[in-house]
Amino acid sequence: xxxxxxxxxxxxxxxxxxxxxxxxxxxxxxxxxxxxxxxxxxxxxxxxxxxxxxxxxxxxxxxxxxxxxxxxxxxxxxxxxxxxxxxxxxxxxxxxxxxxxxxxxxxxxxxxxxxxxxxxxxxxxxxxxxxxxxxxxxxxxxxxxxxxxxxxxxxxxxxxxxxxxxxxxxxxxxxxxxxxxxxxxxxxxxxxxxxxxxxxxxxxxxxxxxxxxxxxxxxxxxxxxxxxxxxxxxxxxxxxxxxxxxxxxxxxxxxxxxxxxxxxxxxxxxxxxxxxxxxxxxxxxxxxxxxxxxxxxxxxxxxxxxxxxxxxxxxxxxxxxxxxxxxxxxxxxxxxxxxxxxxxxxxxxxxxxxxxxxxxxxxxxxxxxxxxxxxxxxxxxxxxxxxxxxxxxxxxxxxxxxxxxxxxxxxxxxxxxxxxxxxxxxxxxxxxxxxxxxxxxxxxxxxxxxxxxxxxxxxxxxxxxxxxxxxxxxxxxxxxxxxxxxxxxxxxxxxxxxxxxxxxxxxxxxxxxxxxxxxxxxxxxxxxxxxxxxxxxxxxxxxxxxxxxxxxxxxxxxxxxxxxxxxxxxxxxxxxxxxxxxxxxxxxxxxxxxxxxxxxxxxxxxxxxxxxxxxxxxxxxxxxxxxxxxxxxxxxxxxxxxxxxxxxxxxxxxxxxxxxxxxxxxxxxxxxxxxxxxxxxxxxxxxxxxxxxxxxxxxxxxxxxxxxxxxxxxxxxxxxxxxx
Amino acid sequence: xxxxxxxxxxxxxxxxxxxxxxxxxxxxxxxxxxxxxxxxxxxxxxxxxxxxxxxxxxxxxxxxxxxxxxxxxxxxxxxxxxxxxxxxxxxxxxxxxxxxxxxxxxxxxxxxxxxxxxxxxxxxxxxxxxxxxxxxxxxxxxxxxxxxxxxxxxx
Numbered sequence: 001x002x003x004x005x006x007x008x009x010x011x012x013x014x015x016x017x018x019x020x021x022x023x024x025x026x027x028x029x030x031x032x033x034x035x036x037x038x039x040x041x042x043x044x045x046x047x048x049x050x051x052x053x054x055x056x057x058x059x060x061x062x063x064x065x066x067x068x069x070x071x072x073x074x075x076x077x078x079x080x081x082x083x084x085x086x087x088x089x090x091x092x093x094x095x096x097x098x099x100x101x102x103x104x105x106x107x108x109x110x111x112x113x114x115x116x117x118x119x120x121x122x123x124x125x126x127x128x129x130x131x132x133x134x135x136x137x138x139x140x141x142x143x144x145x146x147x148x149x150x151x152x153x154x155x156x157x158x159x160x161x162x163x164x165x166x167x168x169x170x171x172x173x174x175x176x177x178x179x180x181x182x183x184x185x186x187x188x189x190x191x192x193x194x195x196x197x198x199x200x201x202x203x204x205x206x207x208x209x210x211x212x213x214x215x216x217x218x219x220x221x222x223x224x225x226x227x228x229x230x231x232x233x234x235x236x237x238x239x240x241x242x243x244x245x246x247x248x249x250x251x252x253x254x255x256x257x258x259x260x261x262x263x264x265x266x267x268x269x270x271x272x273x274x275x276x277x278x279x280x281x282x283x284x285x286x287x288x289x290x291x292x293x294x295x296x297x298x299x300x301x302x303x304x305x306x307x308x309x310x311x312x313x314x315x316x317x318x319x320x321x322x323x324x325x326x327x328x329x330x331x332x333x334x335x336x337x338x339x340x341x342x343x344x345x346x347x348x349x350x351x352x353x354x355x356x357x358x359x360x361x362x363x364x365x366x367x368x369x370x371x372x373x374x375x376x377x378x379x380x381x382x383x384x385x386x387x388x389x390x391x392x393x394x395x396x397x398x399x400x401x402x403x404x405x406x407x408x409x410x411x412x413x414x415x416x417x418x419x420x421x422x423x424x425x426x427x428x429x430x431x432x433x434x435x436x437x438x439x440x441x442x443x444x445x446x447x448x449x450x451x452x453x454x455x456x457x458x459x460x461x462x463x464x465x466x467x468x469x470x471x472x473x474x475x476x477x478x479x480x481x482x483x484x485x486x487x488x489x490x491x492x493x494x495x496x497x498x499x500x501x502x503x504x505x506x507x508x509x510x511x512x513x514x515x516x517x518x519x520x521x522x523x524x525x526x527x528x529x530x531x532x533x534x535x536x537x538x539x540x541x542x543x544x545x546x547x548x549x550x551x552x553x554x555x556x557x558x559x560x561x562x563x564x565x566x567x568x569x570x571x572x573x574x575x576x577x578x579x580x581x582x583x584x585x586x587x588x589x590x591x592x593x594x595x596x597x598x599x600x601x602x603x604x605x606x607x608x609x610x611x612x613x614x615x616x617x618x619x620x621x622x623x624x625x626x627x628x629x630x631x632x633x634x635x636x637x638x639x640x641x642x643x644x645x646x647x648x649x650x651x652x653x654x655x656x657x658x659x660x661x662x663x664x665x666x667x668x669x670x671x672x673x674x675x676x677x678x679x680x681x682x683x684x685x686x687x688x689x690x691x692x693x694x695x696x697x698x699x700x701x702x703x704x705x706x707x708x709x710x711x712x713x714x715x716x717x718x719x720x721x722x723x724x
Numbered sequence: 725x726x727x728x729x730x731x732x733x734x735x736x737x738x739x740x741x742x743x744x745x746x747x748x749x750x751x752x753x754x755x756x757x758x759x760x761x762x763x764x765x766x767x768x769x770x771x772x773x774x775x776x777x778x779x780x781x782x783x784x785x786x787x788x789x790x791x792x793x794x795x796x797x798x799x800x801x802x803x804x805x806x807x808x809x810x811x812x813x814x815x816x817x818x819x820x821x822x823x824x825x826x827x828x829x830x831x832x833x834x835x836x837x838x839x840x841x842x843x844x845x846x847x848x849x850x851x852x853x854x855x856x857x858x859x860x861x862x863x864x865x866x867x868x869x870x871x872x873x874x875x876x877x878x879x
Contacts (some may be wrong), residue, residue, distance in 0.1 A: 069858045200818045209822030212757020212797030216823060219756035227751065252740050269749035271760070272743045317830030346769060346823040346857050395759070395823030395858045429762040460744045624817060625854050628860070632820055635859020658766040658855060667848035669861035 022054035022172040025132050025180070049082065050101075051128050053136070055070040056128030057169030059084065059091045059154055064102035065121075066112040066367050068345075068397035069087035069207060069632070070687040071625035074204045075118050076125055078621055083129030083188060083198045085153035086168070093204060095391045096555060098373045098384075098458035109473075112400045112483075113515065114683025115589035119619055122682055132175070138244035139174035140166050150211040157518055188393040188468050191680050200624030207395070217392040218426065220352045225422040226255060229262040229274040230417055231281050236510045237288035239443050242262065244282040251277040254677035256337070256662055258418050262411040267419065267511065292651035293510050295441060299337065299691070302464045302507065303444035306335060310462060310503040310637065312481040314491040318499035336527040336713040339645035341439035341516055342432070344661060349393020349408045349427040349435070353416035353713040355380055360387045360416075362409060365394035367402035371473060375406035379413040396638070399515035403437055430656045439516030440466045441509075444490075444527035453548060454539030461490050461527065466513045467506045468520075476696045481506065485515070489524030489692065493518060494558050495532060495550035511648070516637055518688040521588040526641075526713065529584035533700040536708065543583050544571050560625025560677050561594045568675050569612040573698055574643060576600075578723060579609065582701025584693035589685025591617040594695040597670070599701035604720025606702055608638060608670040611694065616677040618684045629672035633690030634672050639664040641695035645715050726790050730755070731799025736750060736767035737786070745789045746770045746781040757797035757826050761855070768854030771827035772796050772852070778850070805836040812871035820858035828854050832868050841872050852867035 020662050052060040060079050065072045074094050079439040081091055096102045102110045133153050140158040141148040141168070151160045156168045191198070208214035235238065245257045248266050253273030258265045266277035291297075324331065353376070358382040366372050369389045377384040393399055412425040427435065442465035451457040467483035469475060482504055491502045516522060535544035544566055551559050562585060565571070571581065578600045585594040598610040600665040613630040620626055627638055647654045655661040699710040707724040726747070728735045732878050737752050746780030749755045749772075751808070759783060765780035772781045773795035781789075800806030809832045819825045835842055835850035842850070856864070 054755075067821075070824065071820070087738070202814070205818060205822075206814050206817060209825050210810045210820035210829060211801060212755075212826050214822055216759075217755070218760060220752050221756070270743070270747055272747035273740070274753070275763075276742075344857060346767065346821065346855065348760065393823075394821060396821045398857070429764070429767075493819045545782055622821065627861075628817070628820060631862060635861065636857060638858075639859075657762055657764050659764075663767075663855050663857060664859065664861075665852045666856065666861040667852050667863060669859065712838075 001635040005216045010689060017607035018455065020623065023052040023132060023135065023176040024049045025128055045584070047389050051132050053132060053168050053172045053175070053721055055169050055172055057090055059086045059156070059168065060094050061091060062096045063093045064096040064110060066365070066369065066394055066397065068112070068394035068401070071203060071622065072112065074201055074625060075171045075621050076121055077204055078196045078201055079118070079121060079125040080129040082194060084128045084133045085155065087156040088196070089203065090156050096478045098389050103370065109368070111366050111368045112397070113399065118683045119590065119685065126187055126188050127183045131181050131183065132254045133188065133527070135175040135178045136168055138178055139171040141656035143171070143174060148526045150571060154545065155209050166169060170585070171413055178566070197619065197621050199622070200237070200621055202624070209389065214650045215364060216395045217352070218349050218350045218395070219349055220363040220392060222352065222354055222422040225352065225424055226269065226419065227271045227274045227422050228264050228265045228267045228269050229271065229278045229428065230260065230411065230431070231278050231283050232263040234647070235285070235287060235549060235652065236293045238285040241284040241286040243284070248277040248281040251280055251619070256282065256419070258415060260411055260414050261408070263576065265415050265425070267415070267423065272690055274426070275428065279298040287651070293648050294650070295340065295419070295647045297511060297520045298441060299443070299538060300358045300419065302337070302392040302441070303335065303718065304466045305443035305505045306462050307444050308505070310505045312504045313501065313507065314482050314487040314504055315502040316501055317497070320458045320499040320501040323499035324447055324449045324460060326449055326457065329451060329457060330538055331449050332534055333445070333447045334531055334534060334709070334711055336530060337446040338442045338523050338714060339647065340511060340528060341640055341644050342440045342646050342655070342661060343396070343398040343400035343516055344433060344663065345394070345398055347395025348429055348432045349400070350425060351408050351412035352422060352424045353412040354422035355413060355416035355420065357564045358539050360413065361390060362387065362413065363390040363392055364409060365392045365397070365401055367394070367399070368404060368406070371404045372406045372409045373408050376413045379410050380417055399415050400437060403514060407437065407478050418488045425570050431657070433646070433655055433661055434653045434658065436512040437514040438511060440468065440513040440520060442523040444523065446527055446531040450535060450539055454534055454541055456495070456497045459493065459497040462505065463487055463490060463501045463502070464505040465507060465509070466509055466512050466524070468508070468515055473708065484659050487520065487522040487524070489521040489586060490528060492587070492602065493528060494555045494587060495547070496552050517633070518588055520693040521586065521688070521692040522637070522640070525584065526695045529586060529693065529696035530711065531710070533696070537703070542572070547585060557585065557592045561585065561592045561616050562612050564593040564658070564675060565596060565614045568614060571596060580704035582697045582699065582704055584700065586692040588689045588692055591615055591684045591686065591689040592687045593693055595697045597694065597697040597701045599698055599705060601723050602723050604722065606642065606698060606715060606721065608671070608698055611670045611697070612673045612675070613690055614677060615637055615686070615689065616679055617686050617689070618681040620680050621675045622681055623676055626676055629686045630690040633688065634715055635669055636662050637691040638670070638698070641698055641713055641715055643716055726786050728794060730794045731791070731796060731801065739742060739786060741785060741787045744782050745772065745784045745786050746792070747782065748786050750839070755796055755798055759823055761824070762846050767824070768827040769824050769830060771830040771854065772833055773800070773830060776837055778831045778836065781804065790834070797830060798806055800830060800833055803837070805871070806833045808871040808875055809867070811835045812867040812874065816863045816867040816872060818860055818863040818867050820860055824854060824856045828856065828864055832864070832871065835868070836871055840875070842868060
C-alpha cells in the first residue's frame, strides 16, 4: 500500500468495476507535499475507493474523516453530491480503512483535525463527483447513441433527448468500463451554480443519533468480547511496586488481572465487574524521586521565565526594546495565565482490540487512524497491512482522540494480545480526567508602549509553556526551537505595530500535552485580545474603534468581520442595567471570527447572556453546521474560561469527575447568534475558530462592567466580582 | 436472577445485585443506546425512565429497577412524547457528536410527559443535569418547545 500509486506524477482519475458491480472511483495524491489534490489510479480491489455507485443507484462516499460532531459527514457529502448531481436520499457514508490514499494532502497522515476537513477535500471531492458524473453521462449517451452534450444528470438520473432517462444505478456498470477523465478537463461549478453547497443541509447521521442506534466506540460488541478497566498510575511518574490479585479475582465476573505498560488491567465479563475488580485490587505504586509535581510551583517558574527575554524569537519587527524604553510613551504590562485543561469528551476513552495470530481488528473512535495503525501493528507484532482500524462515531474528540502516541489504542492491543481474545478497554471518567494529554498550562507576558496617538508603538509578547509537537511525529514542524502552535495567534498579530517582538520559552514538565480545540490559539487569543483591550482603555478609545484603527488594508477580512460584528451586536447601543459588552477578534485555521459577549454579574459571578459571533470562513458550505460549530465553540470555550482547570498537588491531578471539572449547563449557556460573512473564497476552518475569542470577549465585558481585569483563567479563580 | 420490564418486554438477567442498571442494559442485554458518561450521576448520559421518571441508571442498582417499568432510548419512540421529542430533535438538527443525546431525549421526554407546555425555567430545571460538551443547549431548548407545540404529531 505504500508503493506509489501514481506512475505519471501528473495524476489522473481511474475508474474500475466494483467487486460486486457498479462504478468505483479512486482518487489519490501524487505527492503528500503538494498542496492541491490530484488524482491517481486506484487499485481495482476498491481499497482506495472514494466514490462508489452501485447497481441500485446508491452512491457511497468512502469517508476518510472522523465524525465527532463537527458535521464532516454532511459537509463532505455535499461536496461530492454537488458535482455528481446525486440525490442526497441515495448517498450513504462508509468509513474508510487506513490507506495512504486517505492521507491529508499536506501531511503523510490519515487524521481529522486542525479544522481542515472541508478545505483539504474541497477540490478533490468535487473533482471526484464531477468525474463520476461525466462517466455516467457518457455511458448514457453511448447507450442512447446521442451526443453527450444533449445529456445531463440531475438528482441521480441522467436525462437525454426525447425524454430518455436512466438512473445512476442502471448506468453504473457501463460507466465503469469507460476511461476516467483527466481532472484538468473537468469544469467545476462556479459558486453561483451551487445547489447543495451553501445550503443548510441537515446532518446526514441525525437519525441514528436520536434513536440510540448510532454506534460509538463504547458500543462495539463482538462475540466473546471481554471488558477491562485499568488501575493506572495515580501520580505522575510513579511505577508499579506490587499488587495483590486475590480480592480482585474474587469479584464475580472477573476473569483475570494482567499487567500492562499502562497499568494493571482487570478483565471481566462486564464493565461493572471490571471496575469493581479494579477497586478491589491492592496495588502499591512507587513514587518517582524528587519533589512531586505541583502546578502552583510550575506557575511560579513560568512567571519567573516570563520576565526573561528569550533568544527563541518568533517575530521581530523594528526595535521593540527602544520603543518600550521610550519614557514619553504610556507603558503597559500584564501577565496572562492559563491552566492545563482536559478535553473531557462525553464519551470516555475506550478501544476494542481483537488480536489473532494473523490479523488485528481495532474498533475505536479516533481522529488519527494512521498513527493508531502503526502503533497497533507494533504492539501486535503484525505488519501494518494485517491491522484493520474500524472508525466508530466519536462521542466528542476536541483533539483528545488525536494522539500520535496512540495511548488508548496501544493498551487495548497489548491486552488483547496477552489474552488472545477480543477485549474492550473502558476508561472511567476519573481515568479520562487523570489521564494526561492536556492542553498545556501557559503564561504570557505582554508589554506595550503607546505613542501620542494612543496606538501601540511597541508590543512585546513572551509565551511560556510546553511544546505539543516536540517528540511526536510532527517534530519536523518544530523549526529553530519554535513549535508553531506555541506562538500561533501571537506571532501573526494582525494589528499594525511598528516595533513587535514575540519570543518563546519552551518548558518541560512531566505532564503530557496535546492539542485541545483551537490549540495554541486558546492561549494566545486570550492574552492578545485582552491586552489590546487594555491598550484601548489606556488610550481612552472605544475597544472596537481601537481595533479598527489598527487594522490596515492587509487585513480586509478582519475589518469586514469587525464591521459586521459592530452592526449585528448593536455595539455602542444601550443595554439593560447591569449588563456590559466585551469584544474579541481572532484569526485561526484560516478563518477570522469576532465575538461580542453580553455579561452581567449574578451573585458576583459572570453570567453570559448573549454572544454574537461573526465568521469569515470563505464559502459557507453548510451555514447550519457553521452556526452549530460557532455555538459549540462558544460553549466549549466558555466552560474552560469560567471553570476549567486541571491542577496538580503532590503529583496528583486534583479533578476527578464533572463535580471537580464543571462543564457549562443548559441554564448557563448563552444565546449564540451566528453570522457568516459572504465570501467566494475557498472554504477555511470552522470547528475551532469560534473558540479563541470567547474567553477574552467575556473578560473584556467583565472589565467594562467591573473595571477589574481578568488575567488568569479560569475566571472563578478571581472570586466574586463587584459591579463598578 | 432478576426480572426486568424494559420497553414493555420482560428480560431475565443474572447479575450481582449491586450491578448498576446501566451495565445490565449495555453489557448483559447489549442495549447500547443508554450511555456511560461519568458513573456518578453527574452528567445524565445514562438517563432512562423508571415508571416514567427520568433516572440515572449508572448509580441505580439493578435490584431497584425490579418490578418497575423501565424505558430506554430504544423504546421511547413508542410513546407519544418520545416520538414528538425525537421528531423535534431532527427538525432542529440538535445533535452534534450525539453521545449525550439519549440522556437528553429521555430527560426531555419525561419532562413533557409530566408538563406538556414547559417554560424555559421548567426546561432548565429538568435538563440542567444533562451535560453536553458540544454545547447544543439552545437547540435542545428550541426542540423541547417544538415538541411541546407539536405534541405527538410529526414536528
